[in-house]
Amino acid sequence: MKTEQHWLVAQFRQGFNAENRSRATRDLRDGFGHIELWAVLGLHDIRQRYRRSKIGPFWITLSMGIFIGALGLVYGKLFGRALDAYLTYLAAGFLVWSFMSTTILDGARVFLRSGGMIKQLTAPLSVYVLRMVWENLIIFFHNIWIFVGLAIWFGIGFSWVTLLAVPGLLLLLVNGLWVGLLLGLLSARFRDIPLMLQSSMQLIFFLTPIIWEPGMLPGRPLLLSGNPFYHFLELVRAPLLGQLPSLENLLVALAVTLIGWAVSFVFFVVYRWRIPYWV
Amino acid sequence: MAFIELSAVTVLFPIYDAARGSLKSTLFGSRAGSGTGGTVVAERGGRAVTGIRALDQIDLRLEHGDRLALIGHNGAGKSTLLRVLAGIYEPGTGSVQIDGKPVPMFNITLGMDMDSTGYENIVLRGLYLGLTRREIDAKVEEIADFSGLGSFLGLPMRTYSTGMRMRLAFSVCTSIRPDILLVDEGLGTGDAAFIQKAQARITRFSEEASILVLAAHNPSLLRQLCNKALMLEHGRITKTGTVDEVLDHYHGR
Numbered sequence: 001m002k003t004e005q006h007w008l009v010a011q012f013r014q015g016f017n018a019e020n021r022s023r024a025t026r027d028l029r030d031g032f033g034h035i036e037l038w039a040v041l042g043l044h045d046i047r048q049r050y051r052r053s054k055i056g057p058f059w060i061t062l063s064m065g066i067f068i069g070a071l072g073l074v075y076g077k078l079f080g081r082a083l084d085a086y087l088t089y090l091a092a093g094f095l096v097w098s099f100m101s102t103t104i105l106d107g108a109r110v111f112l113r114s115g116g117m118i119k120q121l122t123a124p125l126s127v128y129v130l131r132m133v134w135e136n137l138i139i140f141f142h143n144i145w146i147f148v149g150l151a152i153w154f155g156i157g158f159s160w161v162t163l164l165a166v167p168g169l170l171l172l173l174v175n176g177l178w179v180g181l182l183l184g185l186l187s188a189r190f191r192d193i194p195l196m197l198q199s200s201m202q203l204i205f206f207l208t209p210i211i212w213e214p215g216m217l218p219g220r221p222l223l224l225s226g227n228p229f230y231h232f233l234e235l236v237r238a239p240l241l242g243q244l245p246s247l248e249n250l251l252v253a254l255a256v257t258l259i260g261w262a263v264s265f266v267f268f269v270v271y272r273w274r275i276p277y278w279v
Numbered sequence: 280m281a282f283i284e285l286s287a288v289t290v291l292f293p294i295y296d297a298a299r300g301s302l303k304s305t306l307f308g309s310r311a312g313s314g315t316g317g318t319v320v321a322e323r324g325g326r327a328v329t330g331i332r333a334l335d336q337i338d339l340r341l342e343h344g345d346r347l348a349l350i351g352h353n354g355a356g357k358s359t360l361l362r363v364l365a366g367i368y369e370p371g372t373g374s375v376q377i378d379g380k381p382v383p384m385f386n387i388t389l390g391m392d393m394d395s396t397g398y399e400n401i402v403l404r405g406l407y408l409g410l411t412r413r414e415i416d417a418k419v420e421e422i423a424d425f426s427g428l429g430s431f432l433g434l435p436m437r438t439y440s441t442g443m444r445m446r447l448a449f450s451v452c453t454s455i456r457p458d459i460l461l462v463d464e465g466l467g468t469g470d471a472a473f474i475q476k477a478q479a480r481i482t483r484f485s486e487e488a489s490i491l492v493l494a495a496h497n498p499s500l501l502r503q504l505c506n507k508a509l510m511l512e513h514g515r516i517t518k519t520g521t522v523d524e525v526l527d528h529y530h531g532r
Contacts (some may be wrong), residue, residue, distance in 0.1 A: 037406045044392070044403070051394050120385050121407060122365050189295075273369035276362070277292060 016271030024269040031126025036129035045135055045213045068094055068146060075211050084154035089149040092240040093210040097232050099140045101201045103176040106132045108194035110184035115279035116194070124276055135171055140169075147240060161239050167223035168235035168245070173255055177230070180262040185271055188278040204229060228256050280343040281379025281458040281489035283364060288373035290359055291320065292335040314421045315515045315516075319483060322424035334370070335514040341490050348501040348522050349494040349530050357494040360511065361385065364492055379489060382457035385464075387448040397432030397447055398414040398423070398441075418454050424451040425480070427473070443489040446473055453477075453484040460488035464495055492525060498526055 013168070031038075050056040068091050076086040083134065107129070111118060114128045151158070166239040171275040208229045224230050229254040311476040334356050338427040341347060341364075349357040350413050363375060365383040390407035391400045400423055405415035423432055426446050428439075436444060485504050494500055501508065501522050508525035510518040518528045 036412050040403070040406055044395075048392065048394065117407075118387070119362065119367060120383055120389050122367060122381055122383060174433070276367050 012266070012270055014268060019033075020269045020272070024265065024272050027124040027268075027272060028126045030124040031130055034127045034130075035122055036211050037123060038127050038134060042131045042134035043136065045056075045131075046138055057138075057142055060139055061145050064094070064098070064143050065146045065149075071211065079212070079216070086158055088147065088150050088154060088241065089213065089237075090211065091150050092165060092237045093233060095140065095143050095147055095240075096212050096236045097205065097208065097229075098143060099136055099172060099176075100229060100232060101205070102139070103133065103136050104179055104183065105194070105201060106136065106196060107176070108183040108187040108197050110180045111188045112184075112191075112277050113196070118276050118279050125272060126177075129177055129184060133176040135174065137178065152238075156242065159241055161244060164239035164244070165236045168179035168232075168239060171253055171257060172232060172237060175253075175260060178260045178264040179245050180224070181259070181268050185267055185275060190276055190278075208233060225252075228252060230254075282343065282376075282380070283337040283339070283341040283373075283459065283490065284376045285337050286362065286374050288334055288337040288339075288363060288366055288370045288375060289330050290356075290363060290370050291330045291334065292317075293330045296519050303389055310438060317354065317359075317425065318491050333514050334363065335374070337363075337514075337516060339509075341492070343489045345507060346491040346505040347487065347493070347513060348505035348508035348525070349492065350501070350508055350525050355511040355512055356514040358385070358463055359453070360516075361463055361492060364459070365461050374493075377459070379458035381459040381461055382411070382455065383461045383463075385461075387452045388444060391436060391448060392445070393437040394421055396435055397426075397428055400436055401432075401451050404448065408452065408455055422450045425454075425476075442473075449477060457488050459490045460492070462484065462491070462493045462495075499520050501526070 046057055050059060053059065053060070055142055057067075068087065071094075072087040072090050075090070076083050079086070089181070110128050110132045111125070117123075118125065118128070150156075183193065183197070204227075207223065209224070210233070214224055214230075225248065231249040234245045234249040235253055238249075317331045318335065319331050320330050337360065349360060359368065361383065361464050363370060364376055364377070365381045366375070366385065369375065388404075392403060395403065398419070401419055402412070402415050405418070406412075410418075422473075426432070427451075428443060428447060431439060431443065432447075436447070439447070482503070491504065493501065493504055507521050508520065508522045509516050509523050510529055518525050520521050520528075
């Protein structure tokens, strides 16, 4: 076991050299430069999925609407909440959650599913991650109509606070990029990771206050504070519901962003060149 | 002026999922007998990672005007070498210097989509080739014209015959002006009438590239387009020279 560790540390020491760092940085920068490629491909993927269907991508909206409607009626009753407040809470929470969870699950497959392309194109690898985040953003903007519809129906006012959801969403996108880079890279090598994530995300869904509200769980602060998903969720959900996210939410989310990017960058520098061999 | 230099390039493909014991027993000793494939290895710092050495100590220098034919059996390392030249596979050891923009053309229909129209596919294929939207828009008419597909271009590609799909892909791919052109297994074309038209275009297309590297098994194509050749065996360069010399050597075995 000891020699194993040694070997891994050596790989990182050797791999994190100036040459690899500049190549990784160039890959990330050039990835943004290929905006036409990933923007078209992301849009194409979505159109592809709904080609020749009558309402097309609005199936995403519809299925989400049905889900929220059904869940809202049952759990609203169970928890004894007023229907209008509970449905908007659920819609806003589920909207953000589905962005986070699909970004993580798609992120794990980001290089695996593009194996054919990676081996035939000279495009930077970050292109595939950008395409994935972009795709999920498009889906987010289909899902948001459920919330907007409910908010208008129940007369929830829009104010300046609502606009704070925008920087919250931007922070989610920034995090989506490192998640895709890191999980995509690790999953390309260890194929159990995407499968493992699939079952963990289901569990995390129930542990995160999406169906239930933080106030329903008194005396368990760790379950909330220790859950990064909760903090990111609040950064977008709270403004949508007309409240300010807490300072704690913001600080934890920023810390996760920084640490996540730092770790991903190190991994990307050291192992980027191996991805085409792995996929 | 484009140029490429490889020195002592070795590419090792790791194998993670093969059962170790059985792999060793099957593959040791098989190397001498089989005419194909790279070299199978079991090593690396005491860890029993087995892999395939697809390229072994390759030294190669290509300059402006070089049209190189890669000759060798299946699995000799031709496609791997092309991917190294494209910068897709960065070798584990050895150094690669590429000056110029390589355009790999391993599968001319890459990125094309059956449910999209001909015009949409021109855009998709163009983006995959590294063109910008504006560059594609400027070429669309010429591409459409050369493909001879007329009003079919407004229909989804699944309504095309195989030959028509190849025509479209060929027309898009040969509309660009690459620095370094890397082609695997030639460029498929279409029916006899189109092949005639395509011949001239292939010649001009490959002549305009600063460097061409072509892996193919068709001797007449290699003779037509290339001015030098190298032969690969088990990931090593075993012969270099003119196309005829290397082809004779290859067929002489």
